[in-house]
Amino acid sequence: xxxxxxxxxxxxxxxxxxxxxxxxxxxxxxxxxxxxxxxxxxxxxxxxxxxxxxxxxxxxxxxxxxxxxxxxxxxxxxxxxxxxxxxxxxxxxxxxxxxxxxxxxxxxxxxxxxx
Amino acid sequence: xxxxxxxxxxxxxxxxxxxxxxxxxxxxxxxxxxxxxxxxxxxxxxxxxxxxxxxxxxxxxxxxxxxxxxxxxxxxxxxxxxxxxxxxxxxxxxxxxxxxxxxxxxxxxxxxxx
Numbered sequence: 001x002x003x004x005x006x007x008x009x010x011x012x013x014x015x016x017x018x019x020x021x022x023x024x025x026x027x028x029x030x031x032x033x034x035x036x037x038x039x040x041x042x043x044x045x046x047x048x049x050x051x052x053x054x055x056x057x058x059x060x061x062x063x064x065x066x067x068x069x070x071x072x073x074x075x076x077x078x079x080x081x082x083x084x085x086x087x088x089x090x091x092x093x094x095x096x097x098x099x100x101x102x103x104x105x106x107x108x109x110x111x112x113x114x115x
Numbered sequence: 116x117x118x119x120x121x122x123x124x125x126x127x128x129x130x131x132x133x134x135x136x137x138x139x140x141x142x143x144x145x146x147x148x149x150x151x152x153x154x155x156x157x158x159x160x161x162x163x164x165x166x167x168x169x170x171x172x173x174x175x176x177x178x179x180x181x182x183x184x185x186x187x188x189x190x191x192x193x194x195x196x197x198x199x200x201x202x203x204x205x206x207x208x209x210x211x212x213x214x215x216x217x218x219x220x221x222x223x224x225x226x227x228x229x
Contacts, residue, residue: 004158031214040124042117042204042219043159050214058216090158094214102215103149106158 002026004107006091012113013081021076021089021110029095032074033058033104034066036087043090049074081114088112118142119207121220128227134192136223138205141186145207147215150179150190153202153222162203163190195227 007022025032030051035043035058045058047066055066063085065077074093078085089110094102120139128134138148149164165172165179165188172179178191192199203223208215 035219040221042119042121042221043217044219045217048214048216050211059218092158103161103164104215104217106160108156108158 004091004093004105006089006107006110008110009108010111012115013078014115015082017081018077018079019081019112020078021091021112022073023075023091023107024073025091025093025105026072027093027095027105028071029093029105030071031094031102032068033092033094034064034074034076035090035092036060036085037090037109038087046076046089078112081112083114086112086114117221118218119205119220121205121223123223124221125224126226128192128195128225130195130197130227130229132195132227134190134195134199134225134227136190136203136205136225137187138189138207138220139185139187140207140218142207142209142218143186144209145218146210147208148179148181148188149206149208149217150177151204151206151219153204155201159204192225195225197227197229200225200227 033048034046049068091107092104151159152162153159176193181188205220206217
């Protein structure tokens with residue numbers, strides 16, 4: 001049971017290049033999320049998928065697209081990378097409620113640098 | 116504009132001392148308040164959480180105090196240990212049908228000196 005896995009762990013891109021960050025969970029969770037973490041800003045929600053087949057914008061969606069490929073996988077795409085997208089990206093998932101609330105389980109993160 | 120304000124940004128505490136981290140929010144629709152702990156190079160992990168129908172929740176050395184009227188909540192770490200050194204994030208979520216949409220604070224880096 002790996003939980004939430006993310007690939008790659010590290011990536012360096014040049015401005016204008018594109019890439020896709022991959023995320024998969026093996027907990028049979030319905031909901032998945034993409035966050036970015038920047039110093040002094042905490043974690044900010046980029047996009048989320050409340051259930052398979054749906055996606056919605058979070059706080060900072062500009063410059064990103066997502067695909068909920070199936071129940072397990074949720075990918076984040078940068079079409080034309082910019083230096084402002086240098087960040088650590090976390091994927092999370094949530095499923096069965098515990099105590100009436102939906103704990104989010106986070107992956108190990110992808111550290112992206114755009115030069 | 117950050118929906119959850121967290122302070123302090125960093126905190127140094129001696130081993131055995133009490134660590135206190137504070138958060139404040141404005142949105143009265145928030146009804147779930149978790150705290151996450153993050154070690155370097157790892158993803159955040161849920162530490163403890165509270166709903167606004169109680170004023171305090173304790174799990175071992177960790178306690179959340181919640182003041183609904185002031186729209187503030189805080190994390191207290193009693194008998195702080197060097198192993199508690201990590202970054203702590205508060206968060207808040209409005210009630211939704213089948214998932215939580217979290218708004219995170221900016222984080223507090225805790226350093227517990229031996």
